[in-house]
């Protein structure tokens with residue numbers, strides 16, 4: 453296939469062939485030999501390359517070296533660390549196209565979204581550069597004379613970053629660019645479904661840092677959970693584990709890290725709803741819902757999975773939505789005009805089938821989609837974007853689960869309180885949105901009795917956050933905040949410092965002693 457051949461060239465331009473972990477000799481046989489993984493294009497199922505996995509011994513070497521690197525890196529002034537991150541951002545700009553194509557090749561994102569993902573990495577690098585001069589602590593008035601009281605933020609240690617396949621570059625960058633200016637060393641465990649993007653991104657960061665005299669700040673461990681994942685989360689030398697993935701994975705990570713009293717930053721599942729109120733701009737709502745529900749083939753944590761429609765506009769809106777869905781071009785993610793690429797794996801397709809079947813059995817009506825397909829003869833993991841309408845009063849139990857696929861469940865409501873209650877009734881609490889031109893409705897949605905999610909949008913869909921705000925969610929989404937705002941504080945340790953510069957001992961709380 454032409455476009456895949458083309459993106460294979462981007463593999464070359466990123467120097468992946470020369471990476472010691474990567475082999476272009478692809479082992480034959482049904483399963484790769486022990487110690488190797490062979491990522492395949494989800495579009496054509498063709499193997500891309502073979503990647504050597506870490507084992508217990510190489511994991512141990514990585515952590516030992518990371519601990520040593522940290523001792524040096526923490527002494528480098530933060531604005532100097534910022535200059536390293538600035539240079540990394542520049543390098544991402546140079547390789548944006550090749551990296552974006554690699555994302556498309558490896559995980560099936562359409563070209564625009566592959567490029568958008570690398571842009572997100574560039575944006576957070578820029579943000580981190582500015583931040584490197586703004587790691588502010590506060591000074592407070594001491595209750596004692598001749599005393600100074602203040603807080604400072606210090607580097608934390610090696611940070612473990614576990615990422616999912618769906619944002620194989622950007623989510624690492626959110627963590628890595630901030631943690632690097634904070635003085636931490638990175639240990640990245642990427643998804644085994646997207647190891648090549650990880651190798652390429654990490655190599656760029658590490659090459660730049662080495663060139664500037666700071667080798668070893670960006671490290672990778674690639675391996676399965678039993679051999680690498682479990683070791684990393686249980687490792688007391690790694691004070692923070694930042695993990696993105698399913699709620700099931702997050703519960704395990706949370707427990708193991710809590711057991712050793714370490715810190716976690718969890719960004720887990722979402723089950724995001726859009727409310728379309730009676731007075732919404734329906735044209736705007738329609739376009740936004742389509743992007744948020746079918747973009748990235750419904751495989752964002754922020755994808756819209758539930759549509760909560762005011763009963764007065766529901767039929768009209770769904771009719772237009774179904775027509776829009778039917779016009780969506782599904783196919784080769786690198787081909788011009790494609791809006792929806794494949795799902796990531798056979799297991800994802802099975803999850804889609806199961807969820808569609810369950811919704812039908814539970815009384816849902818499939819308005820469009822619901823089937824697998826092979827666009828243009830492609831053998832990859834393609835499915836039809838799907839809209840399922842719930843009968844009045846039926847909340848479809850399956851819609852309470854996060855299925856990582858383009859399935860949108862539509863419900864109706866009569867008054868706003870009911871719609872907000874529906875928004876909040878799922879276990880997850882990542883993203884939420886309302887379409888309304890009535891500020892009384894939108895402010896209620898944003899108020900203390902409104903959406904219970906970490907992200908709330910007005911007249912925008914649930915996906916596509918900018919990096920400037922803190923990103924994350926409540927309830928089963930795990931409570932972590934990454935990327936912008938003050939998320940950097942998670943990557944540092946806070947120290948409260950009290951200095952006496954008088955000659956007398958003065959005790960706090962006015963205590964007289966002796």
Ligand code: UN1
Nearest residue numbers: 619752753754915916917
């Ligand atoms: C994710 O799906 O894990 O807000 C991250 C968005 C993107 C990030 C999604 N900026 O949709």
